[in-house]
Amino acid sequence: MTLAQRWAGVDPGSVSSEPAAEWWLMRAGDLHRLVSLLTVEFDEVFGPVAVDGVIRVRQIHSLADLPIGVTEEQETASYRLHETGTALRFSYGLGPDSLKSIVHPPRSPVWTMRRQDGSLVVDPALHGTTTRAVIGARACDIRALEILERTQTGGPHADPAFTARRSELFVVAIDCTHPAPTCFCKTAGQGPAADQGFDLAVTELDDPNGVVYLVRAGTDRGRSMMFALHLGYAPPRQIERRTRALEEANRDFIRELPNDASDVVRQTDHPQWEVVAERCLTCGNCTAVCPTCFCTDMEDRVGLDGETATRTRVWDTCFSQEYSHLGPGPHRASTAARYRQWLSHKLGTWHDQFGESGCVGCGRCITWCPVGIDLTAEIESLSLDPLSRPSEEMP
Amino acid sequence: MQHASPSPIVWPDSLDRGEPPSLAVWKFASCDGCQLSLLDCEDELLAVAGRVAISYFPEATTAMVSGPYDVSLVEGSITTAHDAERIRQIRRQSRLLVTIGACATAGGIQALRNGRDVDGFRSIVYAHPEYIDLLAESTPIADHVPVDLELRGCPIDRSQLLQTLAALLDRHALRLPTTSVCVDCKARGTSCVMVAHGTPCLGPITQAGCNALCPSFHRGCYGCFGPMESPNVPALRTQLELLGLDGAGIDRLLDTFNGPAFAEFEQEPESGPP
Numbered sequence A: 001m002t003l004a005q006r007w008a009g010v011d012p013g014s015v016s017s018e019p020a021a022e023w024w025l026m027r028a029g030d031l032h033r034l035v036s037l038l039t040v041e042f043d044e045v046f047g048p049v050a051v052d053g054v055i056r057v058r059q060i061h062s063l064a065d066l067p068i069g070v071t072e073e074q075e076t077a078s079y080r081l082h083e084t085g086t087a088l089r090f091s092y093g094l095g096p097d098s099l100k101s102i103v104h105p106p107r108s109p110v111w112t113m114r115r116q117d118g119s120l121v122v123d124p125a126l127h128g129t130t131t132r133a134v135i136g137a138r139a140c141d142i143r144a145l146e147i148l149e150r151t152q153t154g155g156p157h158a159d160p161a162f163t164a165r166r167s168e169l170f171v172v173a174i175d176c177t178h179p180a181p182t183c184f185c186k187t188a189g190q191g192p193a194a195d196q197g198f199d200l201a202v203t204e205l206d207d208p209n210g211v212v213y214l215v216r217a218g219t220d221r222g223r224s225m226m227f228a229l230h231l232g233y234a235p236p237r238q239i240e241r242r243t244r245a246l247e248e249a250n251r252d253f254i255r256e257l258p259n260d261a262s263d264v265v266r267q268t269d270h271p272q273w274e275v276v277a278e279r280c281l282t283c284g285n286c287t288a289v290c291p292t293c294f295c296t297d298m299e300d301r302v303g304l305d306g307e308t309a310t311r312t313r314v315w316d317t318c319f320s321q322e323y324s325h326l327g328p329g330p331h332r333a334s335t336a337a338r339y340r341q342w343l344s345h346k347l348g349t350w351h352d353q354f355g356e357s358g359c360v361g362c363g364r365c366i367t368w369c370p371v372g373i374d375l376t377a378e379i380e381s382l383s384l385d386p387l388s389r390p391s392e393e394m395p
Numbered sequence B: 001m002q003h004a005s006p007s008p009i010v011w012p013d014s015l016d017r018g019e020p021p022s023l024a025v026w027k028f029a030s031c032d033g034c035q036l037s038l039l040d041c042e043d044e045l046l047a048v049a050g051r052v053a054i055s056y057f058p059e060a061t062t063a064m065v066s067g068p069y070d071v072s073l074v075e076g077s078i079t080t081a082h083d084a085e086r087i088r089q090i091r092r093q094s095r096l097l098v099t100i101g102a103c104a105t106a107g108g109i110q111a112l113r114n115g116r117d118v119d120g121f122r123s124i125v126y127a128h129p130e131y132i133d134l135l136a137e138s139t140p141i142a143d144h145v146p147v148d149l150e151l152r153g154c155p156i157d158r159s160q161l162l163q164t165l166a167a168l169l170d171r172h173a174l175r176l177p178t179t180s181v182c183v184d185c186k187a188r189g190t191s192c193v194m195v196a197h198g199t200p201c202l203g204p205i206t207q208a209g210c211n212a213l214c215p216s217f218h219r220g221c222y223g224c225f226g227p228m229e230s231p232n233v234p235a236l237r238t239q240l241e242l243l244g245l246d247g248a249g250i251d252r253l254l255d256t257f258n259g260p261a262f263a264e265f266e267q268e269p270e271s272g273p274p
Ligand code: SF4
Pocket: A286, A289, A290, A291, A292, A346, A358, A359, A360, A361, A362, A363, A364, A365, A366, A375
């Protein structure tokens, strides 16, 4: 019997009723067994992979696909990976991919259409029964997954493509012991340790006797996986070390999301919108890497023979003029209007629409903006008296 | 002047007369690469051989039919007085005129001579400079006659050309991207070469269409598809300087394939109504 069958009756979202007192101890070999088990139990397993000097989320087939002994430096508009020579596998901050790339991919088929006996037949895309797991999700990514889920399934018309990819996703979280200087999850939601929304959560600790992994389960199916691996419990000494490592990580945050951000971004006439528009390229990198930005467009293609057509849902961005193109033209023609749309939706009107903030503080938009526009700095400038025109600092 | 954002194309009613629309392909100052993209579509074109009548295409067939034509694809830029007259004639014979490639839409690499010493070039390059009758500037087709649609690129993208033909044959809406190359980098999972490697890249100000080809090979974008819908050239210049390029290096990068088109955006973007 596979674990998938064992879980048949288990609600994947159900949180274990037992106290979170179960801490398992893994070593590298056990981690290898965990990844192998995931690849057996799930059709697709995703995890961190170093590609062209960047940690990306890609499909993995064994622990060997994960990076080892690398860390990254990131700042506004800059990301560099380098080797550390350690045996650590998760000692780096976030790369550009979030769980969005798994549950809400850049292109997703909607239907195909064909002519048949003088009429048009539509074949809706099948969303399939592919099961997926991901290892390496961070606390902010899990928060973002929940936010994204609300946007896609919270209303009366739940998106079937999202539902199919999300509902059975098995999440192995990694506590952030190395937050990047661009991160500010602490003031934006959950982090640096995952406290909910995972099946398993792992803390990696360097240890004189080799790297150790402390694991806790968030769901019954996570727990049954731990039992299947026959792991021993972690000694209290290691749990104390974990607490210390996370306390240290918690001190590392230099950026923050102020409590009044939601009001600050609603000052539609603040001169700062024009100031940031002088730097913004309207390139759309920020919305693409943001784990909660969900906007899409429909792309229709008709075959040259005129017999078939396909409709594909593709990522869109509010930084595009076409995005707001109505009859007379784009109603957010200026860059200032488009930057304001992004920030005031994410941090302001998202509250009205979905009852929470749309930002989890992952900092991706800060690192991957090619000109280094930093939303926390923009909020700071927007907090200044609109009459004293603030000056923009260069990265 | 390039059309920064292509407006929806209106297919002429004459295309409804039930016959295969006639297609002509014209060449001005260019390297032939864009026309060759059309030949490169041979498998697809065979499928539509009966649906479109190729009436004038010296690169592919010796048959020549005089106009009028339903659709003219025009490659190349205007560089001589004779060209300027010929494109007017072609316009008069064409119901729909589609320019293909950076030469036709922006003046092309040969526009490097614009604003420079053309007589000097002429006497260095040619044994008999007196035979060469050149206009001072290489200009896009749209500077001379109205253009219905532009397919950007150096060369154009095969798939955009086929989509255009498909839209034409079945009279459906055609939508070409107006956003940046970055949108394609992110969609295909290419890590940003500027942020991750410090490589200068024109992607943020360049219109998508090539599926972010160069960044996927770790090169910065060269701007083949010309300016995207709202290119902030001054802001990218500032960032390219931070990455170590000097003003001349940035000019050189911007000048390569679509120089005159990017030059139109050297000023700060106008702040429209917020
Ligand atoms: S707005 Fe920026 S920091 Fe906030 S969730 Fe999106 S990418 Fe992360």
